[in-house]
Amino acid sequence: MSASPSTSDIGYVLYGTQGSGSAIVEIGLRWCGQAYRTVHASSWEDASAQDALRALNPLMQIPTLRTPEGDVLTESGAILMHLGLRFPDAGLLGDSTPRRDQILRGLVYIAANCYSCISVIDYPERYSTRTDKDDREAIVAGTKARLHKHWEIFADMFPGQPWLSGGTPGALDAMAVIVSKWSGARKHLEANRPEFFALLQRIEATPQVPAVCAKHWPPKSG
Incomplete structure (x- = not known):
């Protein structure tokens, strides 16, 4: 498995909150060795970045992930598929x-x-x-x-x-x-x-x- 992501060269931006499905994506990003930063956001926490989340995902569901290229990905399974295809050496999608x-x-x-x-x-x-x-x-x-x-x-x-x-x-x-x-x-x-x-x-x-x-x-x- 890859080491923890560094704090420099942050590429991915993950919108989520504690105890949510954003934990799934954090595991995937870490296993792929990818730098990322998190934005505290959820539909049920008024003090979170709700407007920013809504702008990216009208359903306001988390996790929502912005790629280094600025594309928006939603749905935990789809995000894991993206990571597995983009970083095949990490082995997220198996070896055959x-x-x-x-x-x-x-x-x-x-x-x-x-x-x-x-x-x-x-x-x-x-x-x-x-x-x-x-x-x-x-x-x-x-x-x-x-x-x-x-x-x-x-x-x-x-x-x-x-x-x-x-x-x-x-x-x-x-x-x-x-x-x-x-x-x-x-x-x-x-x-x-x-x-x-x-x-x-x-x-x-x-x-x-x-x-x-x-x-x-x-x-x-x-």
């Missing part, structure tokens, strides 16, 4: 065409089936015309159950040999290790897919990942 194809499959699977559930769980009011508290709680409960089922299916399809991305950790590992942190997925996997849970713990211990996780989920004091 068949492996790359499975990594792309996994990235889209997590984005479409797991990541998408998080928005419903966090903002159930956006997905129903009903305003009753019990109705919204039912939406959250049903979506969380479906999220956990999606992770079970993923664990069965992608056991990790030895890593999700093949011989070395890569894009799929970065995506899975962060998205699985949300909405009780880790606890569910520990009980229902313990081998996959152990794999996620191994990924979390690989170079650069502990530093990113500590930044986004600081250890609680006391």
Whole structure:
């Protein structure tokens, strides 16, 4: 794996906030050895750079990444694909065409089936015309159950040999290790897919990942 990015020659600009999917992109950038700077921005933090984020991404979703050329990239999976194609020596997309194809499959699977559930769980009011508290709680409960089922299916399809991305950790590992942190997925996997849970713990211990996780989920004091 590459060393941490230097503080000089900042090329990439990453818009995000603590505990969000921007952690996925930070892992990818660090694994590719790319310099970057972060801009604190999110749709739910009024004190953040909301206007700047909105100008780049009308949905105000994070992570949003500006490339050194000034192009705008959104969607965690697409950003990881960009990094993997632009910096092939980093190995984010594996070491063979068949492996790359499975990594792309996994990235889209997590984005479409797991990541998408998080928005419903966090903002159930956006997905129903009903305003009753019990109705919204039912939406959250049903979506969380479906999220956990999606992770079970993923664990069965992608056991990790030895890593999700093949011989070395890569894009799929970065995506899975962060998205699985949300909405009780880790606890569910520990009980229902313990081998996959152990794999996620191994990924979390690989170079650069502990530093990113500590930044986004600081250890609680006391």
